Amino acid sequence: MVPETSPAEIPVLRPRLPTADDVLPYLRRIDETRVYSNHGPLTLEFEERAALELSLPRASFVSAASGTAALTGAILASAGRASPQRPLAIIPAFTFVATVCAVEQCGYVPHFVDVDAATWSLDAVALARAPVVERAGIVVPVAPFGRPQPQQDWREFQNRTALPVVIDGAASFDTARGPEFLGEIPIAMSFNATKAFATGEGGAVIANDADFTVRVRRALNFGFFRTRESRFASLNGKMSEYHAAVGLAELDMWALKRKTLEEVVSRYRRAAADEALSESIVTAPEVSLSYVLFRARDRDEAERVQDALRAESIATRRWYGFGVHREPYYQNVEHGDLAVTEAIAARLLGIPMAPDLSDENVGRIIRTIRSARSA
Ligand SMILES: *Cc1c(COP(=O)(O)O)cnc(C)c1O
Numbered sequence: 001m002v003p004e005t006s007p008a009e010i011p012v013l014r015p016r017l018p019t020a021d022d023v024l025p026y027l028r029r030i031d032e033t034r035v036y037s038n039h040g041p042l043t044l045e046f047e048e049r050a051a052l053e054l055s056l057p058r059a060s061f062v063s064a065a066s067g068t069a070a071l072t073g074a075i076l077a078s079a080g081r082a083s084p085q086r087p088l089a090i091i092p093a094f095t096f097v098a099t100v101c102a103v104e105q106c107g108y109v110p111h112f113v114d115v116d117a118a119t120w121s122l123d124a125v126a127l128a129r130a131p132v133v134e135r136a137g138i139v140v141p142v143a144p145f146g147r148p149q150p151q152q153d154w155r156e157f158q159n160r161t162a163l164p165v166v167i168d169g170a171a172s173f174d175t176a177r178g179p180e181f182l183g184e185i186p187i188a189m190s191f192n193a194t195k196a197f198a199t200g201e202g203g204a205v206i207a208n209d210a211d212f213t214v215r216v217r218r219a220l221n222f223g224f225f226r227t228r229e230s231r232f233a234s235l236n237g238k239m240s241e242y243h244a245a246v247g248l249a250e251l252d253m254w255a256l257k258r259k260t261l262e263e264v265v266s267r268y269r270r271a272a273a274d275e276a277l278s279e280s281i282v283t284a285p286e287v288s289l290s291y292v293l294f295r296a297r298d299r300d301e302a303e304r305v306q307d308a309l310r311a312e313s314i315a316t317r318r319w320y321g322f323g324v325h326r327e328p329y330y331q332n333v334e335h336g337d338l339a340v341t342e343a344i345a346a347r348l349l350g351i352p353m354a355p356d357l358s359d360e361n362v363g364r365i366i367r368t369i370r371s372a373r374s375a
Contacts, residue, residue: 010361012315013290014354015193016257017200018249026245035241038221042244049251050204054173056182059210062217063202063244067170067190069220069237070203071102071140074186077205077215079138079164081233082107086137091168092122093323093341095142098190099168100324100333103140105235111136112325112335120144120344124153128160132336139165143187145319146171146196146288151183158185169206171288173197174258184209186216191247196261196289197254199247202239260355261289267359268292271366280373281366282348291319292353294369299346301373306349308372314365317350 026042033041043063051061064070075089082089089108091099094115103110111132116123122141127133139157143149146169154165169176170190174197176182184207189195191202205216214225220237223230239247250257265283272281282293294316296302306316323341324330351365 009313010315010352010357010365011354012317012350012352013194014352014356015198015290016355017193017198018246018253022249022253023245026248027242030241030245037238037240039238040241040244042241042248043239046239046244046247046251047204049248053251053254054177054182054206056206056208057210059213060182060206060208062205062213062220063239063247064188064204064220065237065239065243066201067168067188067192067195067203068098068102069235070188070190070205071099071166071168071170072105072235073216073220073237074166074188074205074207075102075106075108075138075140075164076219076233076235077212078166078186079106082109082137086135088132088136090122090127090132090136090139091324092142092144093325093335093338094120094144094320094344095168095324096170096320097324097327097330098170099140099142100330102168102188103138106138106233108138110330110333112323112330112333112338114336114338114340115144115344117340117344120147121149124157128157130336133161133163136163139163141165141167143167143169143172143176145282145291145293146173146175147286148172148176148181149187150180151185152180154185155183170203171195171290174289175285175287182206182208184212186212191250194290196258197250199239199243199250202243202247257355258289261353264353264355264357264362265289265292267357267362268366271362275366275370277366277370277373280369290353292351294349294351296347296349302347302349304375305369305372308368308375309351309365312364312368314352314368318345318348319350320345322346
């Protein structure tokens with residue numbers, strides 16, 4: 001008898017960016033202009049169109065080489081490098097490693113703070129009263145899985161503490177819309193291939209403050225602006241024309257891509273409802289379209305579900321590990337009580353997402369979760 005072939009592995013995320021044919025007309029323009037980076041015409045057009053997509057003034061959007069570069073540039077432009085009086089950067093423990101990398105590159109000593117159980121992010125009101133604020137030079141709240149951060153909360157925080165705030169909104173291009181979420185408090189976004197809106201590698205700083213975004217541009221370009229004199233702490237964090245070419249093609253297909261991802265989300269919601277799992281599956285619009293999460297009741301259940309999915313060749317991922325304080329490199333970083341981060345990180349599992357994830361595979365994933373859960 002021929003052995004039954006095992007079902008093909010379903011990866012946790014299978015992105016789809018514009019094809020070579022989609023990008024080609026833009027690449028031809030690079031051949032013509034012979035401008036390959038340094039704020040070339042494609043980068044400027046990309047910024048203009050992306051700002052329009054977010055309903056923002058042109059001057060509010062500065063492209064970057066990556067989300068981490070965007071975050072670094074935004075920190076340098078708002079707070080500058082760390083000072084001896086205020087050496088700390090306050091960040092939530094429930095985040096991706098990149099948040100910590102960025103503050104360290106600006107000379108800050110990271111300090112991890114716990115998140116709120118309902119929002120999975122920093123509590124601006126509680127933090128404003130915390131003594132650690134006295135030793136901090138910057139606060140970097142995170143929009144976890146793209147859940148956007150209300151500008152108002154952080155404006156009030158800034159008014160009370162006079163501390164600069166930069167939001168790590170890496171995955172929030174599809175979720176942060178309108179003045180509630182886009183305003184004067186800067187947001188760094190990532191266009192890494194794993195994000196819903198992607199250029200391969202890429203990112204942007206967004207802030208409704210034209211003086212600030214000029215400073216970001218300087219910080220991302222060797223401290224130069226108009227002249228070739230370096231006057232500010234900086235890095236090379238610019239987007240190249242090649243990435244802008246992908247970005248322009250991505251913008252061409254963005255409405256369709258969004259719709260396609262929304263259809264997969266609907267498939268998940270229907271399948272979850274059929275199996276009485278609606279409460280346990282977290283999708284857009286609560287999180288970005290690139291994430292579908294299983295929320296377990298406890299760590300045991302999460303592990304049971306993870307094992308059952310693995311046995312079916314279905315991949316899962318704890319996108320933020322068990323909290324960034326559990327990463328070997330950051331295990332000695334100073335932190336407060338992290339009970340909520342520990343509990344949430346243990347319970348949340350990323351489950352597969354792809355623009356072409358079939359009804360059949362969504363059904364398989366949800367049924368596997370259902371049976372592991374009741375086991
Ligand atoms: C993706 C991500 C980043 C990093 O962005 P890159 O473009 O990969 O540098 C930072 N923070 C969070 C929360 C992310 O999800």
